[in-house]
Amino acid sequence: xxxxxxxxxxxxxxxxxxxxxxxxxNFKVRRGEIHCLVGENGAGKSTLMKVLSGxxxxxxxxxxxxxxxxxxxxxxxxxxxxxxxAIIYQELAFFPELSVYENIYFGHEIMNGGTIDWNETxxxxxxxxxxxxxxxxxxxxxxxxxxxxxxxxxxxxxLSKNCKLLIFDEPTSSLNEDDSKxxxxxxxxxxxxxxxxxxxxxxxxxxxxxxxxxxxxxxGSTICSLDAKEDDISEANIIxxxxxxxxDDVYPKRLQKNISDxxxxxxxxxxxxxxxxxxxxxxxxxxVRRGEIxxxxxLMGAGRTECALAVFGNPYDYKxxxxxxxxxxxxxxxxxxxxxxxxxxAYVTEDRKGNGLVLIQDVRYNITLANLDELIPGLAIxxxxxxxxxxxxxxxxxxxxPTIAQKVxxxxxxxxxxxxxxKWLFSHPKVLxxxxxxxxxxxxxxxxxxxxxxxxxxxxxxxxxxxxxxPEVLGMSDRLYVMSEGQITGELPIEExxxxxxxxxxxxx
Amino acid sequence: MGTKxxxxxxxxSLLKENAASYMMYFALVVIMLVFQIWTKGKFFTAQNIxxxxxxxxxxxxxxxxxxxxxxxxxxxxxxxxxxxxxGAIAAILMEKVGINVWLSMLIVLLMGLxxxxxxxxxxxxxxxxxxxxxxxxxxxxxxxxxxxxxxTGTIIVTDKTFKAMCQGFIPDIPGNRTGVHIVTMLIxxxxxxAVIFFRIRSRKNRQKYNFPVVSLPIFIVGIxxxxxxILFAAWMLAINKGLPISACIVAxxxxxxxxxxxxxxxxxHIYGIGGNDQAAELSGVDVKKVTLxxxxxxxxxxxxxxxxxxxRLSSATPTAGLAFEMDAIASSYIGGTAVSGxxxxxxxxxxxxxxxxxxxxxxxxxxxxxxxQYIVKGxxxxxxxxxxxxxxxx
Numbered sequence: 001x002x003x004x005x006x007x008x009x010x011x012x013x014x015x016x017x018x019x020x021x022x023x024x025x026n027f028k029v030r031r032g033e034i035h036c037l038v039g040e041n042g043a044g045k046s047t048l049m050k051v052l053s054g055x056x057x058x059x060x061x062x063x064x065x066x067x068x069x070x071x072x073x074x075x076x077x078x079x080x081x082x083x084x085x086a087i088i089y090q091e092l093a094f095f096p097e098l099s100v101y102e103n104i105y106f107g108h109e110i111m112n113g114g115t116i117d118w119n120e121t122x123x124x125x126x127x128x129x130x131x132x133x134x135x136x137x138x139x140x141x142x143x144x145x146x147x148x149x150x151x152x153x154x155x156x157x158x159l160s161k162n163c164k165l166l167i168f169d170e171p172t173s174s175l176n177e178d179d180s181k182x183x184x185x186x187x188x189x190x191x192x193x194x195x196x197x198x199x200x201x202x203x204x205x206x207x208x209x210x211x212x213x214x215x216x217x218x219x220g221s222t223i224c225s226l227d228a229k230e231d232d233i234s235e236a237n238i239i240x241x242x243x244x245x246x247x248d249d250v251y252p253k254r255l256q257k258n259i260s261d262x263x264x265x266x267x268x269x270x271x272x273x274x275x276x277x278x279x280x281x282x283x284x285x286x287x288v289r290r291g292e293i294x295x296x297x298x299l300m301g302a303g304r305t306e307c308a309l310a311v312f313g314n315p316y317d318y319k320x321x322x323x324x325x326x327x328x329x330x331x332x333x334x335x336x337x338x339x340x341x342x343x344x345x346a347y348v349t350e351d352r353k354g355n356g357l358v359l360i361q362d363v364r365y366n367i368t369l370a371n372l373d374e375l376i377p378g379l380a381i382x383x384x385x386x387x388x389x390x391x392x393x394x395x396x397x398x399x400x401x402p403t404i405a406q407k408v409x410x411x412x413x414x415x416x417x418x419x420x421x422x423k424w425l426f427s428h429p430k431v432l433x434x435x436x437x438x439x440x441x442x443x444x445x446x447x448x449x450x451x452x453x454x455x456x457x458x459x460x461x462x463x464x465x466x467x468x469x470x471p472e473v474l475g476m477s478d479r480l481y482v483m484s485e486g487q488i489t490g491e492l493p494i495e496e497x498x499x500x501x502x503x504x505x506x507x508x509x
Numbered sequence: 510m511g512t513k514x515x516x517x518x519x520x521x522s523l524l525k526e527n528a529a530s531y532m533m534y535f536a537l538v539v540i541m542l543v544f545q546i547w548t549k550g551k552f553f554t555a556q557n558i559x560x561x562x563x564x565x566x567x568x569x570x571x572x573x574x575x576x577x578x579x580x581x582x583x584x585x586x587x588x589x590x591x592x593x594x595x596g597a598i599a600a601i602l603m604e605k606v607g608i609n610v611w612l613s614m615l616i617v618l619l620m621g622l623x624x625x626x627x628x629x630x631x632x633x634x635x636x637x638x639x640x641x642x643x644x645x646x647x648x649x650x651x652x653x654x655x656x657x658x659x660x661t662g663t664i665i666v667t668d669k670t671f672k673a674m675c676q677g678f679i680p681d682i683p684g685n686r687t688g689v690h691i692v693t694m695l696i697x698x699x700x701x702x703a704v705i706f707f708r709i710r711s712r713k714n715r716q717k718y719n720f721p722v723v724s725l726p727i728f729i730v731g732i733x734x735x736x737x738x739i740l741f742a743a744w745m746l747a748i749n750k751g752l753p754i755s756a757c758i759v760a761x762x763x764x765x766x767x768x769x770x771x772x773x774x775x776x777x778h779i780y781g782i783g784g785n786d787q788a789a790e791l792s793g794v795d796v797k798k799v800t801l802x803x804x805x806x807x808x809x810x811x812x813x814x815x816x817x818x819x820x821r822l823s824s825a826t827p828t829a830g831l832a833f834e835m836d837a838i839a840s841s842y843i844g845g846t847a848v849s850g851x852x853x854x855x856x857x858x859x860x861x862x863x864x865x866x867x868x869x870x871x872x873x874x875x876x877x878x879x880x881x882q883y884i885v886k887g888x889x890x891x892x893x894x895x896x897x898x899x900x901x902x903x
Contacts, residue, residue, distance in 0.1 A: 315790045338793035347791065355787035360851050361780065369781055370792040372774045380772035387718050405720045423792070 003069050006031040006165060006196050007052075012063035014047055014056060021047045022061070022220045029165070029213075034187055034197045036207040039217035040242055040442035045200045048217070049167055053087050054080040067165075086158035090170040092150050096143035101125035103142050104157045128156040132186060146301070148179030155186070159195075166190065168199040172206060173440065176299040176468065177503065184210050202442075204235045205471070216241040243443055251475030252447065254454045259478060260290045263462045264345070264431040269323030271310040280306040280318060282486045288431060288462040293453060295477030296466045298506050303486040304466045305350060308433050312347045313337040328430070341370055346429035348420050350436035350466070352413075356420045359409035363401055364390035366408050366419050371427040393422035398448060414445025421452065432456065435466045450476060470499055482506050519724055528900050530845050533857065536893070537864050544871030551874050555749035558742065563675050563821055565866035566755035567592065567814040571837035572844070572858040573766050574810035577803045579841050580783040582850035583632065583639035585804070586834050587646030588811040591624055593830020594654040595815030600664040600825035601657060603671065610670045614816060621812030622805055624650070629804030633797040639804075647834075655827050663826045666819060674758065675820035678751040690751035697743030701736045708732055755817055759859070762810070766855045775799065784851035839886065840865050843893040847901060864889070 009027040013020070022044045029035045037045050050056050052065060054074030065072045067083060074080045094103055101118075104125045109116045125138040134152045142150060151171065158166055168187070172180040184206060187197050201207050207214060214233055216223040223241045226233050239250070265287035272279045280303050288294045296304050310318040311325060313334040325332050327343055334340035337347075349356040357366050367390045368375060375386050390404040399418045401411055408419055417437065424432060434453070438446040453463055453476065467473045473480055474497055482490040482505035490505035524531060545552040571588055578585050595617045602613035624646070631642045658664065666672060681692050708728070715722050722728070746752050770776035778799050781789035790796050814833065819825050844861030846853030865886060872882045 312791075315787075336793070336795065337791050338795060341793040349788075349791060355785070355791055358781050358784035358788050358851070360784045365777070365780075369777065369789070369794075372777055376774060380768070381774065381777070383772075384714070391718070403718075403720050427793075 004030055005066075006068060008064075008066040009048070009052065010064045010066065012048065012051055012061055012065075014051055014061040020220055022051070024063075025217070025220070025222050027215060027222065028225070029196060029198060032191060032194050032196055033212040034191055034199065034210050036211040036214045037198060037200045037217065038202070038204070038207055038214060038238060038242060039223075040444060043217040043242070043442075044220040045217055046169065047220075049087060049169065049198070049200065052080065053077055053085060053167070081161055081163070084162060084164035085167070086161060086163040086165070087167040087169060088151065088154050088158065088171060090173060092147070092154055094142050094150060094154075097141060099139045100129070100136065100142050100145070100153055101138040103153060104128060104138070104160055106157075108161060124160065125156070128160045129153070131159055132156045133182075133189075146179075148175050148182065151175070151179075151183065152186070163195070165196045165198070168197065168201075170200055170202065170440075172201065172203060176301065177470075177506075178299065180206065202440075203469075204238055207238070208233050208235060214238065218242060218244060239443060250443075250447070251472075252451050252454055254458065257291065257478065258458070258460075259292045262287045263290050263328060264288050264464075265326040266311060267324040267326065269307075269310070269320060269325070271306070271314070271318050271320045271323075273306075274317035274319045280486050281310060284323070284483075284486070284488050286481050286488060286491070288464055290462055291457045291460055292478045293457055293463045293465060293476055295473035295480035296464055296483060297468075297470065297473045297480055297502055298483035299468075302483040302506065304483050305435055306486075307483070308347055308435055308464070308466060311340070312345060312433070313340040341427050341429075344428070344430035345433070346370075346424035346427050346431070347433045348417075348424055348435060348437060350439060352416050352420050357408050357416060360407060362405050362407050363394065363399065363411070363419055364404040367393055367404075367422045367426055370423050374426075389426060390422075393426065397422050397425075397452060412441075412445075414441040414448075417441055417445070417449065418452075421449070425456075429461065431462045431464065433464045433466070436468065437465065438467075438469070438472065470502060474499065474502070516724060516726060519727060523723065523727065528896070530857065532896055533843060533845060533860055533864065533893070536843075536889070537860060537867065540864060540867050540871065540889075544867065544874065548871065548874045552871055553745065555745050557870070557874070558745040559749045559753060561863075561866060561870050562746070562753045562756045564870055565862050566675055566753075566759050567817040567821075568833070568836045568840060568866055569759045569859050569862040570762060570810050570814040570817065571833055572840035572862045573762055573855045574803075574807035575834075575837040576841045576844070576846050576853050576855050576858040577766075577770075577779060578639070578807055579838070579846045580779055580850055580853045581800055581803055582783055582786075583800070583803070584838070585628070585639065585643045585646075585807050587624075587628065587643040587650055588807055588814075588837060589833030589835075590647055590650035590654055590830040591621065591808050591811035592815035592818060592833050593828075594650045594657065595621055595812035596819030596829050597654055597657050597664070597815075597825040597827075599671070599816060600666050600819060601661075603668050604664050604666060605661065610668045614671075617815070618809055618812050621809040624811075625805035625808030626801070628808070629801035632804065633800050651830070654830060658825065658827045663824050665824050667823075671816070672820055672823055673754055675753075675755045675817045676823070677754045679754060679757060681751055688748065690747040690749075693743055693747040693752040696752060697739055697747075700739050700743075704735050704739070705732055755821075758813070758817070762813070763855060763859060770855060775802070779803065780851060783853075836862075836865050836869075836886075839890040842897070843890060845897060848894060848898055849901075861893075864893075 005028050007029040009025065012022050012025045014022040025044065025048060027048065039045050051061050054076045057075045058073035072083060095106065101122050105121050110120045110124065111117065122138055129136065129138060132152045132155050134149060134156065136149065142153060145153065171183055175183060187210060190197060212228050214226045214228070216238065267285050269281055269284045271281040284307055298304050306318060309316060310320055313336045314320065315337050332343055334343065353359060358369070364386060368386050372381060375381050375389070387404065393399065394401065394404055397418045399422065400415050408416055411419065437449055457463055465473065465476060477494055479493050480497055481488050482502055484506055492501065541552060551557060571592065575585060575588065598620060599613050599617045602608045602616060603610055628642050628646055631637045632639045679692060681690050685691050712722055712728060770779065778789065778794045781792065781794055782796050782799055786796055818829055840861035841853065841858045842848065842861070843864050844854070844857035844859070846858065868886055868889065869882060872885065
């Protein structure tokens with residue numbers, strides 16, 4: 001007779017210097033179910049999974065891990081893997097220059113005598129790729145696959161290690177809608193085959209669609225475990241448990257809208273990547289009015305970020321081949337981001353750690369970096385004025401930091417995002433482009449960022465919001481454009497926009 | 510705050526947090542004291558301290574330029590031979606062509622600028638890694654140095670102004686018979702006053718904005734320590750011939766670069782590019798222009814270093830420039846410039862220079878063979894960087 005539960009984590013507590021990350025967490029996973037773990041950033045989800053996988057080894061936490069009926073004491077990832085537990089991380093760790101099969105068997109090579117049996121490796125790899133429904137040649141280099149396929153390879157790797165419990169950490173955060181759907185289908189298939197899945201996710205729609213059980217963590221404690229069949233697993237109920245209060249509306253409403261003339265307009269813009277010669281934009285036209293939030297929706301790879309960067313002084317060698325850009329009724333063209341900034345354009349990047357912030361510098365430094373000129377009366381920076389500016393934004397945007405002398409790398413994702421937004425507000429833009437402004441930040445901080453957006457347009461700013469999250473675009477925009485394969489495939493006033501219409505435009509070019 | 514118990518705790522946590530930067534001072538003091546003992550008191554003599562300043566000057570100038578390059582995550586291997594070549598060309602212009610000393614130096618500084626522009630352009634416009642570009646430069650400038658002195662051999666420099674740069678001392682008030690160089694002591698007192706003034710002002714500012722500050726006793730101990738070091742060094746110089754002109758040249762360059770890095774837009778941009786070049790680019794920083802500037806500044810400073818070295822030896826030789834870049838890079842890293850870029854201070858690079866040059870000076874006093882000197886310097890260098898890397902990871 002099987003145990004009903006494959007995994008029971010009992011009274012797990014884990015402390016970091018000064019912080020209690022987990023306190024008496026209980027977490028039970030049934031054999032063969034899909035169990036979703038949700039909670040705000042910092043609620044303790046990742047820490048709990050690190051305890052489970054042995055990253056925080058036995059002895060650094062208190063409580064018991066009962067896995068397959070036995071109390072386990074994992075001393076490292078190798079131990080938990082040997083027991084059949086595997087984690088698919090949010091940021092995939094690969095050897096880009098190696099082939100798919102080399103990646104799958106890296107670290108547990110199939111040996112024949114003293115050497116690697118490559119033929120057997122390839123045969124086995126094909127088998128596992130088939131299991132994850134990935135129809136590719138295993139000998140191509142992994143760097144040639146897109147993120148969605150790379151993730152499937154990662155899952156194939158986990159299966160090849162004979163895992164019984166598969167943990168997904170934000171698996172769809174960097175996938176487009178298609179790949180996300182595909183992944184969720186695959187998870188259901190794995191479940192059929194008796195593999196238990198734990199999924200950490202911020203995307204409640206996916207959670208409610210797939211979960212058999214949902215466990216909510218808040219501030220390092222288990223709040224509740226909801227059974228999909230018996231309990232209320234509406235998004236509203238989950239959010240209420242996550243934040244401990246009801247958010248009546250995820251998207252704050254603007255009471256009066258004050259939308260006037262066109263401020264910024266792109267006409268028939270075409271662009272190509274100078275290095276590869278690939279056409280990235282074809283005849284793109286859009287505009288934004290004063291006091292308006294315009295959504296730019298599309299699937300991953302539709303060319304939205306490329307479009308923003310090409311307009312914003314094409315810093316990565318996106319060459320504009322034809323088309324016009326108009327700002328305030330004047331034709332402009334930006335050769336560098338510097339010129340774009342001077343003309344009132346600002347771009348909050350989707351990758352705040354990669355190209356948004358200088359993480360090793362402090363809050364003050366980052367806030368003023370894009371507009372130092374305003375702080376330089378003569379030759380030197382007026383540091384008193386700089387501090388005043390930084391303090392002003394810390395208060396207005398509600399950046400949670402001990403002081404503005406804190407290094408940005410020590411802040412949470414939501415607060416880093418607020419620093420990034422502050423930086424661009426201080427450059428006094430007329431048009432603010434926000435690229436995935438709420439990616440990877442928790443519900444509370446999301447709401448704050450939406451409120452900031454509403455305040456800004458009320459003051460007469462124009463916002464272009466690029467987002468992969470359809471509900472967010474529909475909730476916040478006044479009007480939206482849909483992009484697909486480098487083209488604008490549709491424009492909708494918000495009253496006419498429905499998820500179905502937008503998805504249709506995003507898929508058909 | 511302020512009680513005895515928390516003071517101990519604060520000292521401990523300061524030591525822990527700033528281990529790497531305190532390590533540098535600690536190493537310097539230990540090295541100097543060890544040589545003082547091993548040389549039976551020959552290290553801290555008025556003559557030797559004066560000598561140490563002149564010896565260290567050219568490395569200090571190179572280390573200042575190198576720090577900018579290293580913050581930007583580049584490297585310049587060619588600066589040693591650019592210095593050597595600059596000294597040689599200056600000597601040729603003055604001694605063989607007969608051009609006025611100031612004009613000669615101006616021409617060579619422009620040559621340095623051109624070299625920096627050439628290498629900087631290769632790095633920024635053509636995207637050739639700085640390591641490769643400057644390695645090629647190392648070959649080229651070494652060749653040019655040998656070629657320029659091929660027909661004449663070593664050139665003896667006779668110009669008094671030029672020789673004064675790294676042999677001369679600042680003038681004293683006329684008629685001083687005390688045996689102590691009064692102007693040197695006056696400068697030291699002004700320097701101490703300036704240190705106290707600026708430190709207090711900065712502390713008050715930080716308190717005004719509720720930034721963390723060290724407790725008062727530690728603040729005072731810090732000021733006293735700096736003042737004592739300045740006054741001690743000045744006294745050693747004053748009972749000899751006074752403040753060397755080379756030290757003044759270094760001080761002026763150091764002051765200018767410190768100001769540039771900490772107070773100007775250019776400085777902010779340099780740290781930004783070093784910390785995250787893509788973020789800097791998207792924030793409107795002209796990454797290529799700033800990088801080009803750093804290479805130009807490096808080569809111009811290399812020309813200055815070449816003057817100082819040639820001036821000290823009173824001659825331009827084909828071997829000048831050998832391994833200068835090694836001392837400069839080591840100085841900068843020992844002075845806490847981050848191996849991963851984005852962090853570094855020129856003032857600390859000067860401390861690093863004193864660590865390296867105290868080793869050279871002390872081992873010379875003990876007549877230790879140059880081969881051992883390299884080995885010892887290499888070991889100290891790698892320990893310093895290993896310590897820095899480890900403490901940064903925490």
